[in-house]
Amino acid sequence: MDREEYVERVLSLVERIPAGRVTTYGALAEAVGVGGPRQVGTVMATYGGPVPWWRVVHADGRLAHEEDDDAARQHHLGEGTPFRPSGKVDMKQAMWWPDVLSAEPGPLLP
DNA sequence: GCGCTGACTGAGG
DNA sequence: TCCTCAGCCAGCG
Structure with missing residues (x-):
């Protein structure tokens, strides 16, 4: 795929992250x-x-x-993202795994 | 074609 | 918990 499409898939996945949840670059x-x-x-x-992006x-x-x-941090506080005392996001609770199918821009989803 | 750079990651100390 | 190191993949001179 070309770069534009790649960018579009990444951004569309980020947009799908529910409030109060996070995901990783990997x-x-x-x-x-x-x-x-x-x-x-x-x-x-x-x-x-x-x-x-946060x-x-x-x-x-x-x-x-x-x-x-x-x-x-302000955004996360407003959304109720679980934080650890250390100031990091509690990944066990907040991790949101992107749906691989969601990355497909085409009419693959019914 | 080549080297540098970066909003990364995982292992080790 | 924090720091370092090596591996990694593209974009951009």
Whole structure:
């Protein structure tokens, strides 16, 4: 697939993350099926503006991009995302695994 | 074609 | 918990 389509799939998955839940770069990469976590990171850094980027976190629950760390925390608090005392997201509760089929843009879903 | 860079990850200390 | 290191994959000079 070309880059545009890849970007579109990643963003569409991020949009599907329910409020109060999060997913990881690696999970998104796996759901799309192409590239790796870093590729997803690049996409988010470049095109992630319009989507709820704060719901995409590191594999261990740390919030991405420390400069916006505070803004992300506010969003999560507002959505009721489970946090650990350490200031990281509680991945056991908050992890949302993307539905692989959702990454398909075509009329694959009934 | 080549090297650098990055919103990553997992293992080890 | 935090830090480091190696592996990884694309985009961009």
